[in-house]
Amino acid sequence: MDSFTLDIRTLNFIIILFSCIYSAGFLLYQRSQKKISGLGLFALSLLFIGIGPLVLSFRGTTSNWLSIIIANAIIMLGFQLVLHSLCLFRKSSLKYTYFTYACYPLSISLFYYYSHIVPSIKARVIVISVFVAISTIITAIATLNGKQKDLKIAVWMMSSSLFLYGTFMVFRATWSALSEEIHNFMYAGLLHQLTFLFSILLVVAMSFSMLWMINARLVRSIREVSRRDPLTQLYNRHALERVLPRILVESHKAMSLSIIMTDIDNFKSINDKHGHLVGDKALIRVAKVINTVTRPCHFVFRFGGDEILIILPNSHLEEANILAESLRKSIFTCGLVDNIELPLTSSFGVASLRDGESWESLVSRADQALYHAKELGRNTVVTSPQHMEPRKIHQVAPCDKAIS
Numbered sequence: 001m002d003s004f005t006l007d008i009r010t011l012n013f014i015i016i017l018f019s020c021i022y023s024a025g026f027l028l029y030q031r032s033q034k035k036i037s038g039l040g041l042f043a044l045s046l047l048f049i050g051i052g053p054l055v056l057s058f059r060g061t062t063s064n065w066l067s068i069i070i071a072n073a074i075i076m077l078g079f080q081l082v083l084h085s086l087c088l089f090r091k092s093s094l095k096y097t098y099f100t101y102a103c104y105p106l107s108i109s110l111f112y113y114y115s116h117i118v119p120s121i122k123a124r125v126i127v128i129s130v131f132v133a134i135s136t137i138i139t140a141i142a143t144l145n146g147k148q149k150d151l152k153i154a155v156w157m158m159s160s161s162l163f164l165y166g167t168f169m170v171f172r173a174t175w176s177a178l179s180e181e182i183h184n185f186m187y188a189g190l191l192h193q194l195t196f197l198f199s200i201l202l203v204v205a206m207s208f209s210m211l212w213m214i215n216a217r218l219v220r221s222i223r224e225v226s227r228r229d230p231l232t233q234l235y236n237r238h239a240l241e242r243v244l245p246r247i248l249v250e251s252h253k254a255m256s257l258s259i260i261m262t263d264i265d266n267f268k269s270i271n272d273k274h275g276h277l278v279g280d281k282a283l284i285r286v287a288k289v290i291n292t293v294t295r296p297c298h299f300v301f302r303f304g305g306d307e308i309l310i311i312l313p314n315s316h317l318e319e320a321n322i323l324a325e326s327l328r329k330s331i332f333t334c335g336l337v338d339n340i341e342l343p344l345t346s347s348f349g350v351a352s353l354r355d356g357e358s359w360e361s362l363v364s365r366a367d368q369a370l371y372h373a374k375e376l377g378r379n380t381v382v383t384s385p386q387h388m389e390p391r392k393i394h395q396v397a398p399c400d401k402a403i404s
Protein backbone atom coordinates (compact mmCIF):
# COMPACT_ATOMS: atom_id res chain seq x y z
CA MET A 1 0.00 0.00 0.00
CA ASP A 2 2.92 2.36 0.69
CA SER A 3 4.87 1.75 -2.57
CA PHE A 4 2.80 4.49 -4.21
CA THR A 5 2.93 7.84 -2.41
CA LEU A 6 1.21 11.18 -2.86
CA ASP A 7 2.62 14.48 -1.67
CA ILE A 8 0.31 15.63 1.14
CA ARG A 9 1.57 19.24 1.02
CA THR A 10 0.74 19.59 -2.68
CA LEU A 11 -2.68 17.98 -2.23
CA ASN A 12 -3.34 20.20 0.79
CA PHE A 13 -2.49 23.27 -1.31
CA ILE A 14 -4.93 22.15 -4.03
CA ILE A 15 -7.74 21.71 -1.46
CA ILE A 16 -7.12 25.24 -0.16
CA LEU A 17 -7.05 26.65 -3.69
CA PHE A 18 -10.17 24.89 -5.01
CA SER A 19 -12.25 25.47 -1.88
CA CYS A 20 -11.42 29.17 -1.72
CA ILE A 21 -11.98 29.75 -5.46
CA TYR A 22 -15.36 27.96 -5.44
CA SER A 23 -16.32 29.72 -2.22
CA ALA A 24 -15.53 33.17 -3.66
CA GLY A 25 -17.39 32.25 -6.87
CA PHE A 26 -20.54 31.20 -5.03
CA LEU A 27 -20.42 34.29 -2.78
CA LEU A 28 -20.14 36.58 -5.81
CA TYR A 29 -22.92 34.67 -7.56
CA GLN A 30 -25.16 35.05 -4.49
CA ARG A 31 -24.47 38.79 -4.39
CA SER A 32 -25.14 39.41 -8.08
CA GLN A 33 -28.18 37.16 -8.62
CA LYS A 34 -31.52 36.56 -6.95
CA LYS A 35 -30.81 35.09 -3.47
CA ILE A 36 -30.84 31.31 -3.33
CA SER A 37 -31.57 29.81 0.08
CA GLY A 38 -28.54 28.00 1.50
CA LEU A 39 -26.07 29.13 -1.19
CA GLY A 40 -24.30 31.75 0.97
CA LEU A 41 -23.84 29.19 3.74
CA PHE A 42 -22.59 26.63 1.23
CA ALA A 43 -19.96 29.15 0.06
CA LEU A 44 -18.95 29.71 3.69
CA SER A 45 -18.67 25.97 4.30
CA LEU A 46 -16.28 25.63 1.35
CA LEU A 47 -14.24 28.51 2.74
CA PHE A 48 -13.90 26.68 6.08
CA ILE A 49 -12.99 23.44 4.30
CA GLY A 50 -10.24 25.47 2.58
CA ILE A 51 -9.04 27.52 5.58
CA GLY A 52 -8.83 24.47 7.90
CA PRO A 53 -6.07 22.76 5.88
CA LEU A 54 -4.33 26.15 5.52
CA VAL A 55 -4.10 26.50 9.31
CA LEU A 56 -3.12 22.81 9.50
CA SER A 57 -0.17 23.50 7.22
CA PHE A 58 1.38 25.79 9.91
CA ARG A 59 2.00 22.66 12.02
CA GLY A 60 5.47 22.92 13.60
CA THR A 61 5.76 26.67 13.09
CA THR A 62 2.93 27.65 15.39
CA SER A 63 1.27 26.33 18.57
CA ASN A 64 -0.44 22.92 18.61
CA TRP A 65 -3.54 24.64 19.89
CA LEU A 66 -3.86 26.56 16.62
CA SER A 67 -2.47 24.04 14.14
CA ILE A 68 -4.27 21.02 15.59
CA ILE A 69 -7.36 21.99 17.54
CA ILE A 70 -8.44 25.18 15.74
CA ALA A 71 -7.53 23.79 12.29
CA ASN A 72 -9.57 20.60 12.76
CA ALA A 73 -12.42 22.52 14.43
CA ILE A 74 -12.59 24.72 11.29
CA ILE A 75 -12.63 21.68 8.99
CA MET A 76 -15.38 19.99 11.03
CA LEU A 77 -17.40 23.22 11.09
CA GLY A 78 -17.01 23.34 7.29
CA PHE A 79 -18.59 19.88 6.93
CA GLN A 80 -21.29 20.80 9.45
CA LEU A 81 -22.15 23.88 7.39
CA VAL A 82 -22.27 21.82 4.18
CA LEU A 83 -25.02 19.82 5.89
CA HIS A 84 -26.86 22.91 7.13
CA SER A 85 -26.62 24.72 3.78
CA LEU A 86 -27.84 21.74 1.77
CA CYS A 87 -30.80 21.32 4.14
CA LEU A 88 -31.75 24.93 3.34
CA PHE A 89 -31.01 24.61 -0.39
CA ARG A 90 -32.96 21.36 -0.80
CA LYS A 91 -35.72 22.30 1.70
CA SER A 92 -34.92 19.36 3.98
CA SER A 93 -35.73 19.39 7.68
CA LEU A 94 -33.10 21.13 9.84
CA LYS A 95 -33.50 18.17 12.22
CA TYR A 96 -30.80 16.50 10.11
CA THR A 97 -28.29 18.99 11.54
CA TYR A 98 -29.11 18.47 15.25
CA PHE A 99 -27.02 15.34 15.81
CA THR A 100 -23.81 16.67 14.25
CA TYR A 101 -24.21 20.05 15.99
CA ALA A 102 -24.42 18.10 19.26
CA CYS A 103 -21.33 15.99 18.33
CA TYR A 104 -19.28 19.09 17.43
CA PRO A 105 -18.25 20.23 20.98
CA LEU A 106 -17.62 16.60 21.95
CA SER A 107 -15.27 16.13 18.97
CA ILE A 108 -13.35 19.33 19.83
CA SER A 109 -13.02 18.16 23.45
CA LEU A 110 -11.64 14.83 22.21
CA PHE A 111 -9.17 16.74 20.04
CA TYR A 112 -8.03 18.67 23.08
CA TYR A 113 -7.74 15.44 25.08
CA TYR A 114 -5.72 13.63 22.37
CA SER A 115 -3.39 16.55 21.71
CA HIS A 116 -2.72 17.91 25.23
CA ILE A 117 -3.58 15.20 27.78
CA VAL A 118 -2.94 11.87 26.02
CA PRO A 119 -1.32 12.91 22.72
CA SER A 120 -2.22 10.49 19.90
CA ILE A 121 -2.26 11.25 16.17
CA LYS A 122 -4.08 7.98 15.52
CA ALA A 123 -6.90 8.89 17.94
CA ARG A 124 -7.23 12.34 16.38
CA VAL A 125 -7.43 10.80 12.90
CA ILE A 126 -10.21 8.50 14.15
CA VAL A 127 -12.13 11.41 15.77
CA ILE A 128 -12.15 13.61 12.65
CA SER A 129 -12.84 10.66 10.33
CA VAL A 130 -15.87 9.59 12.40
CA PHE A 131 -17.22 13.16 12.60
CA VAL A 132 -16.79 13.75 8.86
CA ALA A 133 -18.23 10.31 8.02
CA ILE A 134 -21.36 10.96 10.09
CA SER A 135 -21.90 14.48 8.76
CA THR A 136 -21.33 13.61 5.09
CA ILE A 137 -23.57 10.52 5.19
CA ILE A 138 -26.34 12.52 6.90
CA THR A 139 -25.83 15.30 4.30
CA ALA A 140 -26.20 12.73 1.49
CA ILE A 141 -29.52 11.54 2.99
CA ALA A 142 -30.78 15.10 3.64
CA THR A 143 -29.89 16.09 0.05
CA LEU A 144 -31.81 13.14 -1.39
CA ASN A 145 -34.85 13.73 0.82
CA GLY A 146 -35.21 17.46 0.13
CA LYS A 147 -38.65 18.75 -0.89
CA GLN A 148 -37.24 21.26 -3.41
CA LYS A 149 -37.78 20.24 -7.05
CA ASP A 150 -34.28 19.91 -8.52
CA LEU A 151 -32.68 18.11 -11.42
CA LYS A 152 -32.57 14.49 -10.23
CA ILE A 153 -29.24 13.58 -11.79
CA ALA A 154 -27.51 16.58 -10.14
CA VAL A 155 -29.10 15.72 -6.77
CA TRP A 156 -27.86 12.15 -7.15
CA MET A 157 -24.37 13.35 -8.06
CA MET A 158 -24.23 15.58 -4.97
CA SER A 159 -25.64 12.89 -2.74
CA SER A 160 -23.53 10.00 -4.02
CA SER A 161 -20.26 11.97 -3.87
CA LEU A 162 -21.01 12.82 -0.22
CA PHE A 163 -22.00 9.22 0.51
CA LEU A 164 -18.86 7.77 -1.10
CA TYR A 165 -16.67 10.22 0.80
CA GLY A 166 -18.45 9.34 4.05
CA THR A 167 -17.97 5.62 3.38
CA PHE A 168 -14.28 6.21 2.73
CA MET A 169 -14.06 8.05 6.07
CA VAL A 170 -15.69 5.07 7.86
CA PHE A 171 -13.04 2.84 6.27
CA ARG A 172 -10.27 5.26 7.27
CA ALA A 173 -11.48 5.37 10.89
CA THR A 174 -11.73 1.56 11.06
CA TRP A 175 -8.34 1.04 9.39
CA SER A 176 -6.69 3.56 11.70
CA ALA A 177 -8.27 1.92 14.78
CA LEU A 178 -6.79 -1.42 13.75
CA SER A 179 -3.34 0.02 12.88
CA GLU A 180 -0.45 1.06 15.06
CA GLU A 181 0.06 4.55 16.47
CA ILE A 182 1.05 7.15 13.86
CA HIS A 183 4.32 8.95 14.69
CA ASN A 184 4.53 11.39 11.79
CA PHE A 185 1.34 12.24 9.89
CA MET A 186 3.25 13.33 6.76
CA TYR A 187 4.52 9.77 6.35
CA ALA A 188 1.49 7.97 7.81
CA GLY A 189 0.73 6.02 4.61
CA LEU A 190 -1.29 6.02 1.41
CA LEU A 191 -4.68 5.87 3.11
CA HIS A 192 -4.14 9.26 4.74
CA GLN A 193 -2.71 10.69 1.53
CA LEU A 194 -5.80 9.47 -0.33
CA THR A 195 -7.94 11.42 2.16
CA PHE A 196 -6.53 14.64 0.73
CA LEU A 197 -7.09 13.47 -2.86
CA PHE A 198 -10.69 12.46 -2.13
CA SER A 199 -11.28 15.78 -0.35
CA ILE A 200 -10.32 17.60 -3.57
CA LEU A 201 -12.69 15.35 -5.53
CA LEU A 202 -15.48 16.03 -3.02
CA VAL A 203 -15.04 19.82 -3.22
CA VAL A 204 -15.12 19.69 -7.04
CA ALA A 205 -18.07 17.26 -7.21
CA MET A 206 -20.12 19.22 -4.65
CA SER A 207 -19.46 22.55 -6.38
CA PHE A 208 -20.24 21.13 -9.83
CA SER A 209 -23.50 19.52 -8.61
CA MET A 210 -24.49 22.76 -6.90
CA LEU A 211 -23.95 24.78 -10.10
CA TRP A 212 -25.82 22.14 -12.08
CA MET A 213 -28.84 22.31 -9.76
CA ILE A 214 -28.86 26.14 -9.81
CA ASN A 215 -28.63 26.14 -13.61
CA ALA A 216 -31.48 23.62 -13.90
CA ARG A 217 -33.63 25.79 -11.60
CA LEU A 218 -32.99 28.81 -13.85
CA VAL A 219 -33.84 26.88 -17.02
CA ARG A 220 -37.08 25.62 -15.41
CA SER A 221 -38.11 29.11 -14.31
CA ILE A 222 -37.41 30.58 -17.78
CA ARG A 223 -39.45 27.77 -19.37
CA GLU A 224 -42.27 28.38 -16.90
CA VAL A 225 -42.27 32.15 -17.64
CA SER A 226 -42.38 31.49 -21.39
CA ARG A 227 -45.47 29.30 -20.95
CA ARG A 228 -47.47 31.63 -18.73
CA ASP A 229 -49.54 34.66 -19.60
CA PRO A 230 -47.94 37.50 -17.59
CA LEU A 231 -51.28 39.12 -16.64
CA THR A 232 -53.36 36.17 -15.45
CA GLN A 233 -50.56 33.65 -14.86
CA LEU A 234 -52.64 31.14 -16.82
CA TYR A 235 -50.90 28.98 -19.44
CA ASN A 236 -50.62 30.71 -22.83
CA ARG A 237 -51.09 29.47 -26.42
CA HIS A 238 -47.43 28.46 -26.59
CA ALA A 239 -47.99 26.11 -23.63
CA LEU A 240 -51.15 24.78 -25.30
CA GLU A 241 -49.22 23.88 -28.45
CA ARG A 242 -46.67 22.00 -26.34
CA VAL A 243 -49.05 19.95 -24.21
CA LEU A 244 -51.82 19.38 -26.75
CA PRO A 245 -50.21 16.42 -28.63
CA ARG A 246 -49.73 14.55 -25.32
CA ILE A 247 -53.29 15.32 -24.16
CA LEU A 248 -54.73 14.15 -27.50
CA VAL A 249 -52.78 10.87 -27.48
CA GLU A 250 -53.92 10.13 -23.92
CA SER A 251 -57.52 11.13 -24.62
CA HIS A 252 -57.70 8.88 -27.70
CA LYS A 253 -56.58 6.00 -25.46
CA ALA A 254 -59.07 6.91 -22.73
CA MET A 255 -61.76 7.71 -25.38
CA SER A 256 -62.84 10.87 -23.52
CA LEU A 257 -61.86 14.51 -23.58
CA SER A 258 -63.95 17.58 -22.92
CA ILE A 259 -63.26 21.28 -23.23
CA ILE A 260 -64.88 24.44 -21.90
CA MET A 261 -64.52 27.74 -23.74
CA THR A 262 -65.41 30.78 -21.68
CA ASP A 263 -65.48 34.51 -22.34
CA ILE A 264 -66.21 37.41 -19.99
CA ASP A 265 -69.54 39.05 -20.79
CA ASN A 266 -69.47 42.62 -22.12
CA PHE A 267 -65.81 42.96 -21.23
CA LYS A 268 -65.39 45.79 -23.70
CA SER A 269 -67.93 47.90 -21.77
CA ILE A 270 -66.05 47.20 -18.48
CA ASN A 271 -62.90 48.52 -20.15
CA ASP A 272 -64.73 51.50 -21.64
CA LYS A 273 -66.52 52.41 -18.42
CA HIS A 274 -63.81 51.78 -15.79
CA GLY A 275 -60.59 51.81 -17.78
CA HIS A 276 -58.23 49.05 -18.91
CA LEU A 277 -56.57 48.66 -15.49
CA VAL A 278 -59.90 47.70 -13.91
CA GLY A 279 -60.50 45.47 -16.94
CA ASP A 280 -57.16 43.78 -16.25
CA LYS A 281 -58.13 43.22 -12.60
CA ALA A 282 -61.44 41.72 -13.67
CA LEU A 283 -59.58 39.35 -15.96
CA ILE A 284 -57.18 38.40 -13.15
CA ARG A 285 -60.15 37.81 -10.82
CA VAL A 286 -61.86 35.51 -13.33
CA ALA A 287 -58.60 33.59 -13.87
CA LYS A 288 -58.20 33.16 -10.09
CA VAL A 289 -61.76 31.88 -9.73
CA ILE A 290 -61.18 29.40 -12.56
CA ASN A 291 -57.91 28.24 -11.00
CA THR A 292 -59.62 27.74 -7.64
CA VAL A 293 -62.61 25.83 -8.97
CA THR A 294 -60.76 23.59 -11.46
CA ARG A 295 -58.74 20.60 -10.31
CA PRO A 296 -54.98 19.99 -10.81
CA CYS A 297 -55.76 17.49 -13.61
CA HIS A 298 -57.46 20.25 -15.65
CA PHE A 299 -55.48 22.54 -17.98
CA VAL A 300 -56.43 26.23 -18.10
CA PHE A 301 -55.19 28.47 -20.93
CA ARG A 302 -55.71 32.11 -21.81
CA PHE A 303 -56.84 31.48 -25.37
CA GLY A 304 -56.83 35.13 -26.45
CA GLY A 305 -58.25 38.45 -25.19
CA ASP A 306 -60.84 37.60 -22.54
CA GLU A 307 -61.34 34.05 -23.83
CA ILE A 308 -60.21 31.17 -21.62
CA LEU A 309 -59.97 27.50 -22.59
CA ILE A 310 -60.22 24.70 -20.04
CA ILE A 311 -59.23 21.18 -21.08
CA LEU A 312 -60.56 18.26 -19.04
CA PRO A 313 -58.65 15.10 -19.99
CA ASN A 314 -60.49 11.79 -19.42
CA SER A 315 -63.77 13.62 -18.78
CA HIS A 316 -67.21 13.15 -20.29
CA LEU A 317 -69.69 15.85 -21.23
CA GLU A 318 -71.67 15.68 -17.96
CA GLU A 319 -68.55 16.26 -15.90
CA ALA A 320 -67.59 19.26 -18.06
CA ASN A 321 -71.12 20.68 -17.78
CA ILE A 322 -71.07 20.41 -13.99
CA LEU A 323 -67.68 22.18 -13.87
CA ALA A 324 -68.81 24.91 -16.29
CA GLU A 325 -71.96 25.52 -14.25
CA SER A 326 -69.98 25.74 -11.03
CA LEU A 327 -67.53 28.17 -12.69
CA ARG A 328 -70.41 30.29 -13.95
CA LYS A 329 -71.87 30.56 -10.44
CA SER A 330 -68.50 31.28 -8.83
CA ILE A 331 -67.70 34.11 -11.28
CA PHE A 332 -71.22 35.55 -10.91
CA THR A 333 -70.79 35.70 -7.13
CA CYS A 334 -67.11 36.59 -6.89
CA GLY A 335 -67.74 40.08 -5.51
CA LEU A 336 -66.12 43.45 -6.03
CA VAL A 337 -63.20 44.11 -8.34
CA ASP A 338 -60.99 46.96 -7.14
CA ASN A 339 -63.84 48.07 -4.79
CA ILE A 340 -66.09 48.59 -7.81
CA GLU A 341 -69.24 46.56 -8.15
CA LEU A 342 -68.95 45.16 -11.66
CA PRO A 343 -71.52 43.05 -13.42
CA LEU A 344 -68.88 40.33 -13.75
CA THR A 345 -70.25 37.25 -15.51
CA SER A 346 -69.00 34.82 -18.10
CA SER A 347 -70.60 32.66 -20.77
CA PHE A 348 -69.56 29.07 -21.43
CA GLY A 349 -69.45 26.69 -24.37
CA VAL A 350 -68.89 23.02 -23.59
CA ALA A 351 -67.96 20.21 -25.99
CA SER A 352 -66.69 16.63 -25.81
CA LEU A 353 -64.50 14.94 -28.39
CA ARG A 354 -66.50 12.78 -30.79
CA ASP A 355 -65.17 9.57 -32.35
CA GLY A 356 -62.48 10.46 -34.90
CA GLU A 357 -63.03 14.20 -34.45
CA SER A 358 -60.12 16.61 -34.89
CA TRP A 359 -58.99 19.11 -32.25
CA GLU A 360 -59.90 22.02 -34.55
CA SER A 361 -63.46 20.73 -34.93
CA LEU A 362 -63.82 20.27 -31.15
CA VAL A 363 -62.66 23.85 -30.48
CA SER A 364 -64.94 25.15 -33.19
CA ARG A 365 -67.98 23.38 -31.62
CA ALA A 366 -67.11 24.78 -28.17
CA ASP A 367 -66.80 28.24 -29.78
CA GLN A 368 -70.20 27.87 -31.46
CA ALA A 369 -71.74 26.83 -28.14
CA LEU A 370 -70.16 29.87 -26.51
CA TYR A 371 -71.55 32.07 -29.26
CA HIS A 372 -75.02 30.67 -28.59
CA ALA A 373 -74.61 31.30 -24.88
CA LYS A 374 -73.97 34.95 -25.73
CA GLU A 375 -77.02 34.97 -27.99
CA LEU A 376 -79.15 33.50 -25.22
CA GLY A 377 -78.42 36.46 -22.98
CA ARG A 378 -74.94 35.64 -21.55
CA ASN A 379 -74.03 34.26 -18.06
CA THR A 380 -75.05 30.89 -19.46
CA VAL A 381 -73.60 27.44 -20.14
CA VAL A 382 -74.40 25.92 -23.53
CA THR A 383 -73.40 22.39 -24.52
CA SER A 384 -72.61 21.24 -28.01
CA PRO A 385 -74.39 17.88 -28.54
CA GLN A 386 -72.19 14.80 -28.40
CA HIS A 387 -73.79 13.15 -31.45
CA MET A 388 -73.88 14.53 -34.96
CA GLU A 389 -76.71 17.03 -34.64
CA PRO A 390 -74.82 20.17 -35.58
CA ARG A 391 -77.80 22.51 -35.53
CA LYS A 392 -79.17 21.39 -32.16
CA ILE A 393 -77.79 23.25 -29.18
CA HIS A 394 -78.79 22.60 -25.55
CA GLN A 395 -78.93 25.34 -22.96
CA VAL A 396 -78.21 23.66 -19.64
CA ALA A 397 -78.32 26.55 -17.25
CA PRO A 398 -80.76 29.38 -16.94
CA CYS A 399 -79.49 32.95 -16.93
CA ASP A 400 -79.15 34.35 -13.43
CA LYS A 401 -78.87 37.77 -14.89
CA ALA A 402 -79.06 38.90 -18.49
CA ILE A 403 -76.67 41.65 -19.35
CA SER A 404 -77.44 43.92 -22.20
Ligand SMILES: Nc1nc2c(ncn2[C@@H]2O[C@H](COP(=O)(O)OP(=O)(O)OP(=O)(O)O)[C@@H](O)[C@H]2O)c(=O)[nH]1
Pocket residue numbers: 231263264265266267268269271275276277278279280283304305306374378
Ligand atom coordinates in the same frame (compact mmCIF):
# COMPACT_ATOMS: atom_id res chain seq x y z
N1 LIG B 1 -58.25 45.22 -19.95
C1 LIG B 1 -57.97 44.34 -20.88
N2 LIG B 1 -58.77 44.24 -21.96
C2 LIG B 1 -58.51 43.31 -22.89
C3 LIG B 1 -57.39 42.46 -22.80
N3 LIG B 1 -57.38 41.64 -23.87
C4 LIG B 1 -58.47 41.96 -24.62
N4 LIG B 1 -59.15 42.98 -24.03
C5 LIG B 1 -60.38 43.63 -24.46
O1 LIG B 1 -61.43 42.71 -24.31
C6 LIG B 1 -62.48 43.10 -25.16
C7 LIG B 1 -63.08 41.84 -25.73
O2 LIG B 1 -64.31 42.11 -26.16
P1 LIG B 1 -65.22 41.01 -26.83
O3 LIG B 1 -65.02 39.71 -26.18
O4 LIG B 1 -65.05 41.06 -28.31
O5 LIG B 1 -66.65 41.53 -26.53
P2 LIG B 1 -67.33 41.75 -25.13
O6 LIG B 1 -67.42 43.20 -24.84
O7 LIG B 1 -66.65 40.95 -24.07
O8 LIG B 1 -68.73 41.20 -25.43
P3 LIG B 1 -69.22 39.71 -25.38
O9 LIG B 1 -68.01 38.83 -25.49
O10 LIG B 1 -70.10 39.58 -26.57
O11 LIG B 1 -69.94 39.56 -24.11
C8 LIG B 1 -61.90 44.04 -26.20
O12 LIG B 1 -62.34 45.32 -25.97
C9 LIG B 1 -60.37 43.97 -25.93
O13 LIG B 1 -59.74 45.22 -26.13
C10 LIG B 1 -56.54 42.61 -21.65
O14 LIG B 1 -55.53 41.92 -21.49
N5 LIG B 1 -56.89 43.56 -20.74
